Amino acid sequence: xxxxxxxxxxxLILTGCVFIVAGGIGxxxxxxxxxxxxxxxxxxxxxxxxxxxGLFLQALFVYGSWFIAAxxxxxxxxxxxxxxxxxxxxxxxxxxxxxxxTDANGKPILDSPETAQRLARSRPEAS
Amino acid sequence: METLTIMVLLAFLVVIAVGIIVLRxxxxxxxxxxxxxxxxxxxxxxxxxxxxxxxxxxxxAGISTILFLGAxxxxxxxxxxxxxxxxxxxxxxxVTGALLIYGTLDxxxxxxxxxxxxxxxxxxxxxxxxxxxxIGIPNVVTSVLASYRGYDTLGETVVVFTAxxxxxxxxxxxxxxxxxxxxxxxPGDLPTVPDDEAEHK
Amino acid sequence: MFVAATLALxxxxxxxxxxxxxxxxxxxxxxxxNSFGTKTVLLxxxxxxxxxxxxxxxxxxxxxxxxxxxxxxxxxxxxxDDLGSGAYQEDDF
Numbered sequence: 001x002x003x004x005x006x007x008x009x010x011x012l013i014l015t016g017c018v019f020i021v022a023g024g025i026g027x028x029x030x031x032x033x034x035x036x037x038x039x040x041x042x043x044x045x046x047x048x049x050x051x052x053x054g055l056f057l058q059a060l061f062v063y064g065s066w067f068i069a070a071x072x073x074x075x076x077x078x079x080x081x082x083x084x085x086x087x088x089x090x091x092x093x094x095x096x097x098x099x100x101x102t103d104a105n106g107k108p109i110l111d112s113p114e115t116a117q118r119l120a121r122s123r124p125e126a127s
Numbered sequence: 128m129e130t131l132t133i134m135v136l137l138a139f140l141v142v143i144a145v146g147i148i149v150l151r152x153x154x155x156x157x158x159x160x161x162x163x164x165x166x167x168x169x170x171x172x173x174x175x176x177x178x179x180x181x182x183x184x185x186x187x188a189g190i191s192t193i194l195f196l197g198a199x200x201x202x203x204x205x206x207x208x209x210x211x212x213x214x215x216x217x218x219x220x221x222v223t224g225a226l227l228i229y230g231t232l233d234x235x236x237x238x239x240x241x242x243x244x245x246x247x248x249x250x251x252x253x254x255x256x257x258x259x260x261x262i263g264i265p266n267v268v269t270s271v272l273a274s275y276r277g278y279d280t281l282g283e284t285v286v287v288f289t290a291x292x293x294x295x296x297x298x299x300x301x302x303x304x305x306x307x308x309x310x311x312x313x314p315g316d317l318p319t320v321p322d323d324e325a326e327h328k
Numbered sequence: 329m330f331v332a333a334t335l336a337l338x339x340x341x342x343x344x345x346x347x348x349x350x351x352x353x354x355x356x357x358x359x360x361x362n363s364f365g366t367k368t369v370l371l372x373x374x375x376x377x378x379x380x381x382x383x384x385x386x387x388x389x390x391x392x393x394x395x396x397x398x399x400x401x402x403x404x405x406x407x408x409d410d411l412g413s414g415a416y417q418e419d420d421f
Contacts, residue, residue, distance in 0.1 A: 010329050013330075014332065017332060017333050017336035017337075020340050020367070021339060023340065023363070024340030024344055027343060027344055027347050027360060028343045033359070036356060040344075040360070040362070043340065043363055043366065043367070044362075044366045048366060048369075048370060051333060051370055051374065052370075055377055059377075059382060068382045068385065071386065072373065075388045078393060078396075079366060082393070083366055087362075089399070089400060089403050090358060090359055090362070090403060093355070093403045093406055093407050094353075094355045097406070097407075099353070128331055132375065135338050135341075139341065139345060142345060143345070143349075146348075146349040152354065154402070154405075154406070155357050158354070158402055159348065161361060161398045161402075162345075162348060162364055165365055165391065165395065166368070168391070169368050169372060172384060177384055180387055181390060184387070188394050189394045189397060189398065192398045192401060192402070193397075196401055196402065196405040200405065
């Protein structure tokens with residue numbers, strides 16, 4: 001039975017590694033802030049989920065410890081809460097200070113920084 | 128693998144430190160300082176100094192980042208270009224650094240079993256075997272820090288506390304008036320005036 | 329397996345560090361630092377299993393929280409240019 005656990009955790013951790021390295025490459029190669037944010041979020045959630053699940057299997061079956069497995073799950077839980085929140089806050093603050101997202105050709109998709117600020121404050125139309 | 132991890136983490140520290148020195152943007156410097164503490168704490172974990180890593184993460188990455196941000200809100204975000212030459216400063220820094228490195232040559236190697244702490248005839252054994260019955264704390268590091276050398280720790284705490292009180296009394300605990308003293312050139316400023324006018328009409 | 333994961337994390341940390349140093353904006357640095365923090369959390373967790381002593385996961389937990397607090401503090405500072413005087417509250421909400 002143990003070999004199933006080993007193969008499963010291998011697969012999970014290697015998938016996580018693929019996500020992590022892909023996110024890292026994206027963080028370097030993406031053209032502007034918002035696309036980089038997208039790449040980094042892939043690492044922070046996808047990579048963390050797979051790696052931590054693999055570690056969870058290891059802790060539970062190889063080490064046979066509920067305590068360590070629970071710790072792994074708590075770390076994963078807090079990572080899953082905090083890093084999307086941080087990404088969201090980052091994007092919101094970037095919009096608030098007038099960073100306009102661009103499309104594939106580098107053309108701004110909003111007409112002005114003020115529109116970006118209004119969007120970030122959930123006021124799509126000027127009242 | 129352990130050696131490789133430690134080497135890479137220490138190389139990160141050097142790169143980040145150079146980055147902090149080179150960058151003119153003070154806010155970026157603060158952000159990178161937080162990163163520096165995080166990497167340093169990671170290196171401590173890899174070197175098995177878990178309690179030091181806890182302290183470094185909480186103090187270095189947590190509190191001092193926030194302290195630096197508080198200090199930055201009193202000043203500008205950009206470092207002033209320096210006019211004077213810094214050759215003398217470089218000389219003194221180099222000499223001090225060389226002296227410090229020379230001083231570390233007397234220290235036992237990392238993880239050495241010949242260090243005084245390991246070779247002392249009874250002290251280590253005493254701490255390891257008796258601390259549970261004498262102090263009653265399962266973690267030996269904690270019982271040494273907080274009890275066997277408790278006066279030393281108390282002294283350290285008094286020094287840090289005095290420094291904190293002195294800084295607070297120098298800065299003053301006056302709250303800034305938001306409307307009068309808000310800096311005009313802050314990059315995150317909101318265009319509050321048009322919205323206010325719209326609401327008042 | 330853990331060696332592979334550690335290597336992947338270290339390589340990604342190098343890439344992230346590049347972004348943190350190059351910038352160009354403060355948000356890019358902050359994003360890279362936050363991402364680097366998450367990678368440190370994962371590295372400590374994986375490293376514990378690599379050295380067969382997974383008891384040190386508490387530190388990974390502390391890191392996850394401190395990293396979050398640091399990022400939010402910098403963002404709050406950037407948005408309000410202050411850390412809690414409440415200068416913008418009345419017209420912002």
